Amino acid sequence: MFQPAPGNVSFPKQEEETLEFWRERRVYEKTLQRRAGQPKFVFNEGPPTANGLPHPGHCLTRAIKDVFPRYRTMRGYFCERQAGWDTHGLPVEVEVCKELGIHAKEEIEAYGIEPFIHKCQASVWRYMKEWERLTERIGFWIDLGSAYVTYHQSYIESVWWSLKQLFDRGLLYKGHKIVWWWAQGGTALSAGEVGQGYREVADPSVYVRFPLVGEENASLLVWTTTPWTLPSNQFAAVHADMEYARVSDEQTGQRLILAAALVETLAKKLKRELTVEETFPGSALLGKRYIPPFNYYYQTLGKKTGALKEGGVEHLAWRVVAAEFVTLESGTGVVHQAPAFGEDDFNVLQGERARFQADAGPELICAVGPDGRFTAEAGEWQGRWVKDADKEITRNLRDRGLLVHQEQYIHNYPFCWRADQDPLIQYPRESWFIRTTAFRDRMLENNRRINWLPEHIRDGRFGNFLESNVDWALSRERYWGTPLPIWVCEKTGMMEAVANYDDLLKKPGAAGAEVWEQAKQANPELVEDLKVHKPYIDAVTYDSPFAHGARMRRVPEVIDCWYDSGAMPFAQLGYPHCEKEKFEQQFPADFISEAIDQTRGWFYSQLAISTMLFGDEQHVTDDTPLHEFPHPFRNCIVLGLMLAEVGVCDKCEQRYNDPSVAKCEKCGGNVSRRTEKMSKKLRNYREPQEIFDRYGADALRWYFFANQTPWSSIIYSERAIKEKIPEFLLRLWNVFSFFVSYSNTSGFDPADLLAGEAGQLKPETLRTAAGYRPFEERNELDRWVLSELNRTAAAVVERMDAYDNFVACARLNEFVDALSNWYVRRSRDRFWENWRREGESKTFTNLDLASIPKLDAASREKLDGYWTLYECLTTVSKLIAPFTPFLAESLWRNLTGVFGPRAEESVHLCDYPTGDASAVDAQLSDRMRLVREIASLGLSVRADKKLKVRQPLSKAEVILSDTLHQAWLESHDALLRDELNVKQIEYTQETEKYVNYQVVPNFRLLGPQLGKLMPKVQGALKKINPGELLASLNATGEAKLTIDGQEVTLSSESIEVRLQAKEGWAAAQGHGGVVVLSTELTPDLLREGYARDLVRFIQERRKEMNCQYDDRIAVVVGVDAPELGQAFKENEAYIRNETLAVEFAVSPLKNAQAADQQLAGQPLTLDVQVAGA
């Protein structure tokens, strides 16, 4: 007996039980053991940070990350899954600062770096429990116990090893980086933080003259909104291809040079005429020298030149250069360049430097200190806060006649999000860089070999990003991060990199480790990993090999935490300090997946690090292995963003987090749905846990997998998740529930019929069961559904191998639909078989095995039906296992539980079905499709003519577009007769009576042949007599047309015949043909219809009475209308059989008032009693 499977199942509850089962039986571990030694499928987990709560977006990534490893495991691969946590970085520090109520770096240092670090380490695990719960609940099978953690010593030492490789190869260097700088706090802000602090402000907008050297009274006219950067001016930039003009200003007698297109705009501002004297391209200005507005630097450097690489010399600064970013949007088309205070400007400087020989180019000029105040180099402005100096600088320029115009400029400018009165400034900081630009081409090549899904990422967003690669700014002036493992000689400034802690302590004269030892002694709870962190690691120094008596001290910086995560392919194992061999076996990864926001994050950091370390034989050291592209991953699914769905009132903008609200509670206006970014602040989404509790993890997973391609942005819509349940999960459950209840009542128990090991219930095992007949002996419907099953399995495997979960799910959905809506629907009669035979309660229970071959035909067919459905359901549970692992497990455990230990305990231990090609019957598929189409057309006619299906009709006539399958259909029309409730189906020859023919060319075939002739052939076919054409085709296999004197030969493949039903018939047309129903209702047919109506009344009554399936009843029908009485009498056998009525009587209606039913407009009473009760 199968466990009962009621229709009103609670999936969430069932899932919790399944989780318990998996835990208890250690099923995940068993799936790994089962595949030990098999080929590997390598999945790498991109580490999330556990210091924030998981949200719905994480559910998507976790679901996608789960489905492919599960699938591959079932396909026979050994797929270990190591979890990981990203633990370093500014977000952690910010959280701790919040907790401590402090902001600035000074405050952190005042609090003490040591306790601060301890707090960071603890804070990292704040939401660990929530993450682990989510991971388990959504069914993401991954080894949490062996998770890699980026702050662990072994991880950090792997990172150190890689950095030492880069350092030793000369790929790490110190340079400047322009950052958004909070001067008051003394810290740089990340892009995300800067983005939060934009505000609209009014800044001075000044137009300043830069007099040209050696040109009479002519000046460049430059525009800036940051006058305080003028003392640090180094260049003026123009666009080489834009047109410039020299204009004369009559009032001042000055001649100004600016973009020609902006002359008029400027004239309006100045409210006076400017006369254009000459125009020329920007390229004509290149190289011209000018006198900057302040001469602090100019007085010493103004005349200096340097040697160029290409030969010759050039002035270091204060000349015109070309830049692409110069536009006509605002200003004058001549842009003041202060490389210290803008990234674009800085890049210009870098470009200039690259033209000079080593160390001969211009240095960065910066007249501002890190505190945001002018330095001594700025003369009179020294000590002034730069933003305060704007006004005075402007006045100074006016006094000296350099200011041409001044106004207010309103724009967005960033302020510190922690101190909103403090404007940020762009400021150069010393930083360590990785020379990634040297690997640009190799990264591009590597990228080309990666299978990106969607494809456009490769040459689009990611490829473009790689094309414009700049050196990786690696270092951070922060506290909680992987320390940069570089030690500097205090005397010579010479440096070396260290690959691990032991090496460090073995250095000659190493000292300082005791700082850690003492801390550990004072507080034994400190985790050992902290010893490789600040401040302990900073205490470790050693004797300089470069200068006698000098010490080596570590640089103060930590590194970008993206480097941490990018090192994950080897650092998760602690490579190369350990697990060397294992790393070799699992590199590169077969599969990774994250959302699109990781393009410049984890996708890039992995690719860059891997390309530099493992890809370039010229630089590689002896013990570093080389790898063929692609690495470090072969396939990557880039997920779309997840959006929240909310309701917003059209009138008053009131927000509703439940998008199903239709009327505004405040103003009564219409609430319309809107999608927007998910936001923790707005809480505009439902917590994942609530979704699990209401609908279950499978519902959410199926929604993610089956509703859209993974890369389209996904709307996290509760309604949509809910709606997916009946379409697939519940439909499948209903089929299963149907199977279980009938099997139990009929006594079908596969465990009784199948001896020995049942294992995975594979086809070869099923074939050994008693009563399991070979396909070819079963009926058409069984063969059809098994063919569809195997076709589906093959298609799903094909799609999943290509990482296409969406189409795979569509295939599964189609099959479950076919199983439910055609196979079960059309097979119900068979499953009911035994109840229909009055007085017979024969079931398969305790069936003598030897007597099975002697079963009568009906019983055999019934047994076939059970075996077929059983095979479909067990196979489907395997097929859906990677997608909806919970439902799959519930189905499997119930379907195979009857075998006890003879069957596999979990569906996830099974092999994935790949489809048996020999069981696929394409012709049968086509035929069944045709049958379903004809049935559909027939039902369409009935609906159109208001002829309910219960009313039998005498005949349906079918005219097929293509008579290929006609003979088969004729010999298999019982199914259609039953479905359409007609007495006879005729494949009529009198086609002209019902239909018009239309001959349409096969464009795909003829198009390439005929080219321009195509429309004319199309026109000719419209006019032609189709009968003659078809006759010719039938007789000779071809037909000829003459178009424009040219003969065109048509074969039967080159045309398609379409049928159109003529007016006046109850007919419907489709691709396959036309169905015409005979609508004449004879008294016989009507009476039969009445009998069916009565059966329905009685069945309804049985249901109301809560009859058992096999209860026998006694029925008395009270009716006066003679035609009804006659109808019931004539069809008594049918009525008794359908309703299990052992007694059936028709009596005159006693009291018309008491009639509880109406049939054909006549009153009727119904008295139903359980027989013998």
Added chain:
RNA sequence: GGGCGCAUAGCUCAGUUGGUUAGAGCGCGUCGCUGAUAACGACGAGGUCCCAAGUUCGAAUCUUGGUGCGCCCA
């Protein structure tokens, strides 16, 4: 400002290499079924495939330009 992507039914989304009745689910309407039954099914209505131009015998699909939206970067 630059890059990338998206735009198809009321909603959420599919749509292979260009091929002539553009699909699915939900919703809606009509009806059916009633021993899968707090289910289920059928049928139907609903589309200028964002706009415009081009390439082509033929464009939802390719090209260009525009419009709107989103993301990333500046």
